[in-house]
Amino acid sequence: xxxxxxxxxxxxxxxxxxLSVAVAVLTVSDSRTIETDxxxxxxxxxxxQAGHRVxxxxxxxxxxxxxxxxxxxxxxxxxxxxxxVTGGTGVTQRDVTPEAVRSLFSKPIPGFGELFRWLSYxxxxxxxxxxxxxxGVCGDTIVFLLPGSTGACRLxxxxxxxxxxxxxxxxxxxxxxxxxxxxxxxxxxxxx
Numbered sequence: 664x665x666x667x668x669x670x671x672x673x674x675x676x677x678x679x680x681x682l683s684v685a686v687a688v689l690t691v692s693d694s695r696t697i698e699t700d701x702x703x704x705x706x707x708x709x710x711x712q713a714g715h716r717v718x719x720x721x722x723x724x725x726x727x728x729x730x731x732x733x734x735x736x737x738x739x740x741x742x743x744x745x746x747x748v749t750g751g752t753g754v755t756q757r758d759v760t761p762e763a764v765r766s767l768f769s770k771p772i773p774g775f776g777e778l779f780r781w782l783s784y785x786x787x788x789x790x791x792x793x794x795x796x797x798x799g800v801c802g803d804t805i806v807f808l809l810p811g812s813t814g815a816c817r818l819x820x821x822x823x824x825x826x827x828x829x830x831x832x833x834x835x836x837x838x839x840x841x842x843x844x845x846x847x848x849x850x851x852x853x854x855x
Contacts, residue, residue, distance in 0.1 A: 682830040684744045684838055685718040686710055687737045691750035691760050692811060693724050702749040702809075702816045709820045710747075715828060718743045725751045730763035738767060738801045744841060746804060747824065750811035752795045760808055761795045767806075768799035775807060775823065782822050783815065803845040805837055 688710075690703040697703070700722060707717050719737065723729045730751065737743040751760030765771070775798035783791040796819065797808045809819045827837040837844075 683715045685716045686745045687719040687743045689748045690722045701813045725757040727759045727763045738804045746806040749809045767801040770800040772798040
C-alpha cells in the first residue's frame, strides 16, 4: 500500500468516527427475546459496522402504550438522534407499531415506506402490500419503522437507512439535515 492509499484510509476512518450518529433500536415482538432477536441484531450490527453508535436497544411486546412510551422517551433524550423500530408493522390485530409511533410524528416521511415497498416488491412480490413500513420526524428525532423479518431489516438498512445516515451520500442525506431538523423554527402561519 502506498502513502496515498494509507492517507485515504485514515481520512475515511476519521471521517466515519467524527460523523457517526446515535441510534436507538426497538424490537416489537410478543415472542422474541434479545437472544433470539435476529432482526434487531442485524440492525445493530449494520449500524456499528457503518461506524454509528447504538444509544440504546430494547425489546417490547406489541402494546400500543409501551411502544409509544419507549419512543417518546427516546425522542425526549437529546443523546438519541435516530430511532429504528422493527416489528409490529403488519396487518394483524396485534400489529400496532405504526399507530403508536405516528401519534408522535410532527412530520411524516411518506417516501420511506413507499420506497421500502417498491424495493421489497422485487424480493417478495405482492406480499409487500402487507408491510406498513413508515418514517417520520418526532420532535427533533427521526424514526424509521421496519417490518420484523430479518430480510426486511437488511433490505431497509442497506438500501435506505444506512445511505441516509451517511454524511457523504449525495445529493443529500438525513444526517446533514439533522442540525436543521433540530433547530428549524416552524413557519408563522397567517402572515404574508
